[in-house]
Amino acid sequence: MSLGAKVAVNLPYLRRYARALTGSQATGDAFVRATLEAALADESLRDLIGKGRSELYHAFNRVWASAFVDTSDHSGLPDSDSHEAAANSRLSQITPVNRQALLLTTLEDFTVDEAAFIMDRDPVEVAGLVQDAIAEIDRESxxxxxxxxxxxxxxxxxxxxxxxxxxxxxxxxxxxxxxxxxxxxxxxxxxxxxxxxxxxxxxxxxxxxxxxxxxxxxxxxxxxxxxxxxxxxxxxxxxxxxxxxxxxxxxxxxxxxxxxxxxxxx
Missing domain, CATH: 3.40.50.2300 (Response regulator)
Incomplete structure (x- = not known):
């Protein structure tokens, strides 16, 4: 199976995750495109995304994490309407690593160990992040x-x-x-x-x-x-x-x- 075919199998679900993580189809899809573009320019990343679903998400996380270092700069991402601005504003206010862990282990059905690999964190830490996110849900309006x-x-x-x-x-x-x-x-x-x-x-x-x-x-x-x-x-x-x-x-x-x-x- 070609690399393109291997990635295509998991690409719809990566889009789902990226959209939920960013709160926007346009922004989420832009991060997915950025991940694929980064893989084309980096041989080690290209080899990684062809290995499986968790590896593809791990590559996405690298791109997401590097962009999230300074969320005030979204010049490379679409900002077509007020929702895009609202989403970017929320992303700039907090670091949503706990929500990322929760989405990976619920919406995407990864295990804690798989989510830890994707996020490049310790499994114990990821389990704690998931619990933090669940506690946030209990406090929501x-x-x-x-x-x-x-x-x-x-x-x-x-x-x-x-x-x-x-x-x-x-x-x-x-x-x-x-x-x-x-x-x-x-x-x-x-x-x-x-x-x-x-x-x-x-x-x-x-x-x-x-x-x-x-x-x-x-x-x-x-x-x-x-x-x-x-x-x-x-x-x-x-x-x-x-x-x-x-x-x-x-x-x-x-x-x-x-x-x-x-x-x-x-």
Missing amino acids: TTTVLIIEDEPLISMQLEDLVRSLGHEVCGMAATRSQAREIVAQQTPGLVLADIQLADGSSGLDAVDDILKIESVPVIFITAYPERLLTGDRPEPTYLITKPFQESTVRAAISQALFFGSSRPLD
Whole structure:
């Protein structure tokens, strides 16, 4: 298998991680491109990214860490709208290594040892960072959440999870039209949305309806994430794979609220 083919297998998931880490499709994809460009210019890095998924993420972390030394300089990254500026502003305020550890071990399902390799840190330290991030979630302010999901059991599971985090569920919709009706009564502070809905309508279209009214963070949940992680068009910033772990949803909610209101499609 060629190097390009090896990297292509894992590239959609690296895009997912980079977008969640930066709070933006454009900025996350720019860091992924920078990683590939760095690999083309560095033979040792090029050899590394072809070895496996954790090695590719490790190469990405090198690029991310070097850029994060001075987050006030984003001249090499897109800054197309107010969300980009907001995301960069948040990144300049704190060093999100604990959130990075949490995303690696939940959203990306790496072990603590694998995350430690990716972050070039000791496993004990990474385990501590994960616990710090979980503690942050417990201290976060609450919001109202709209759940757009056509499978009743999953919808109820998400409702229980959202309430356990202290958030209020302002509505549960199984179709695009139901989502519109709920939003007409109350605009949510966060949306959790499936892609394929009960009547054949699209969760993407339902979310687009909402975003025409108010800009809110959105997390999409789908069994086929690779279809929305090509980097070729406006795509979701936050994407969870079905079947999901509750810890993954918790981490994604925390990250979305960390960056505040934003369009999921840049």
